[in-house]
Amino acid sequence: MGNADTSATAAAHMRTLREISGPLARKGDTSPSRAKPAHAPAPIDLGLLDHLEASRAEIVAAVRDANPAAGPAPLDEGIYQWMVDATPQLDEDRRRVHEALAYRQGLEHALRAGEEKVIRRHACPACRTWGLFWSRPAQRAACVNRYCSDAAGRRSTWTLSQLAHHHIATQAERRRTAT
Known part of the structure; x- marks a missing residue:
């Protein structure tokens, strides 16, 4: 377990997200009374494209901060392995920060692909029960344990x-x- 496993998982989620993002069907009103658009829709979900670009930019910024001499960054999911390879000199704390970045992005990719079960694989950081679920409106993981709440009595949630x-x-x- 370690940085390579975390990076491989994030890369796999990014690959899945890219695969399902192909020409996406447009959701919306398809009633015949609507006027036809003047141009064809984008061949990919632009929000997804923005998400992937933002993820890549965040990785590149983290690597360049740690190693300004790192080579060119890949344009695909290989960016996670590039992050590992380009920053072997990091101390333990900074390496964990990079691992957490890759892990968070892997979770984000999985959630964007509709795989909300990735949240259930985590124990609640507060009560350590296996009762987390993804709350779309809050964009946070929430614990279902009724005894796991903050001082105001609200359920514990986690980014x-x-x-x-x-x-x-x-x-x-x-x-x-x-040992």
Whole structure:
């Protein structure tokens, strides 16, 4: 377990997202009373394209911050392996930050592809029960344990970044204590 596994998972989710994003069917009103558009729709979901570009830019910025001499970044899911290969000199803390970045992006890619079950594979960071689910309106993971709540009595919720950092820290702790 480690940076290579996290990067491979993020790359696999990005690959899946790219594969399902091909020419997407347009959702919306298809009633015959509507006027026909003057031009053809975009061959890919532009929101998805923006998401993939933002993800790539975030990885490139993190790598360039750690290693300004890193070679050119790939344009596909190979960017996660490039991040690992271009930053072998990182200390343990910075390496974990990079792992959490890749892990969070993997979660984001999976959620955009409709795979909300990736959230259920995480224990709640507060109560450690396996009761997390993805709340689309809040854009956060929420715990279903009724005893897991904040001081105001609201259910505990977690951002993808918080889940990623907790997951990576838990993995690091397991590696450290394994003998």
